[in-house]
Amino acid sequence: MSEAPSLDTICAAFDLPPHTVQAFDPAHPAFDAQRPLLVLAPQFEAARPEVRRRYPPSKIARVIRGGAAEDATVATFPFDAQAWLLPALAPEEDLRGLAGLRGVMERLFAPDGCPWDREQTHESLRRYLLEETYELIDAIDRGDPDGLREEIGDVLAHMFMQTALARQAGTFTLEDVLEYATAKFVRRHPHVFGAEEAGSMEALLDRWETIKRAERSAKGESDEAPPAGALDSIPLAAPALQRAQSLIGRAGTGGLAPATVGAAEAARAALESSDVGALLFAAVRLARERDIDAEEALRAAAERFASAFRTLEIASRAAGSEPAARESAEHAAVWAAVAGDAQ
Incomplete structure (x- = not known):
């Protein structure tokens, strides 16, 4: 290998202004692939894996x-x-860099970008974000790593869509979002990023609440009587079952005394009066009393029902008939499957 030429010689050979050079540094191998990258001979071995990972062959x-x-x-x-x-x-x-995804989204939302994307707003994208979030949760529940990778990508793309819209409107930028999130998690983990000791789990949770109170105080909010009520931070858009669980729990920590009527009794009263909403709320209370996640319990029961019905469909196809033509006992088994091991 010949002696390495000077930077000026390299820039002259490449017809490259020196101030535009981004040199690969093995000690800090991260680089911006949307800028020209210069790799000198001594760094070839260190750079090659990263170069092949980031650039098309x-x-x-x-x-x-x-x-x-x-x-x-x-x-x-x-x-x-x-x-x-x-x-x-x-x-x-730039498929393997966050800057690539950001650039793609900003291009789509640009005046000469995609007509459909240009018509979108924070509000219009809401339902798509919700769908993608549920698909992500579904991939987690299935234990599907390939699906999980894809769905995380879809949700991440939505984060860039939202920030692209905000940047266009002049409300905030991606850097503002990153600054907020990074500072928040560093601030709330002084036992990791500071000199404090972690201590017990109880001590960690107490410190977390103390830090949150300090954050509210810094915003001019009172610890004793914050402008927002104890329940106001629970999203209205949350699934009703999940929201009910959160409301009951938050109200309890906010000082609400336990109900004088038990959840089971409340459920019976709601059933007698055909108040379905009260019946469902009582069921959530009952789950909480028994330390059961109502959302997960309902999801599991729904999946048992779906699995039993699929079995009925398969049996019907094998017999050359329709599910409606099957024996009544088979139909009853589908409904009974909801009870699972509790039946």
Whole structure:
């Protein structure tokens, strides 16, 4: 390998202004693939895995070999060269960097971007975000790592959509979001990012609440009587069952005395009066009294029902008939499956 040329020589060979150079540093291998990247010969071994991870194999780059610049693909970079120069990737090519996804979303929402995306608002995207969130939860419940990867990507894309809209409106930027989130988690974990000891789990939770009170105070909110009520931070858009659970729990910690009528008795009264809403709320109370997650319990019961009905469908197809034509006992078994092990 020939002696490494000077930076000025490299820039001249590549016809590259020196101030635009982004040099690969093995000690800090992260780089912006949407800027040209210069890799000198001593760093070839360290840079090659990251370069191949970030750039398409067929991407045409430039190398200096024998003092002259020539083209080469990322897949065939010569190790006997003196330097590699990777071109800046367009956002749609930067598939493995957050900057790529950000650039794609900003391009879609730009005045000359996608007509459908340009018509979207924070509100219009709400239902799609909700759908993607449920699909993410479904992938978690299925224990499906490939599905989980995809659904996390879809939810992440929505975060970039929302910040792209906010940036256009001048309300906040992605950097504002990152600053808030990073500062919040650093601030609330002084036992990790500061000098405090973690202590017991109870001590950790107490410290968490103390920090939250300090944050409210910094915003001018009173610890004793915050402007928002104890229940106001529970999202109205949350699923009704989940919201009911949170309301009951938060009201209890907020000072509400336990109900004088037990959950089971309240459920019977609601059933007698055909008050379905009160019946469902009583069921949530009953779950909480027995330390059961009502959302998970209902999801499990619903899946037992779905599984039993699928079994009925399969049996029907095998017999060349429709589910409606099956024996009444088979239909009863579908409904009975909801009870699970409790029946």
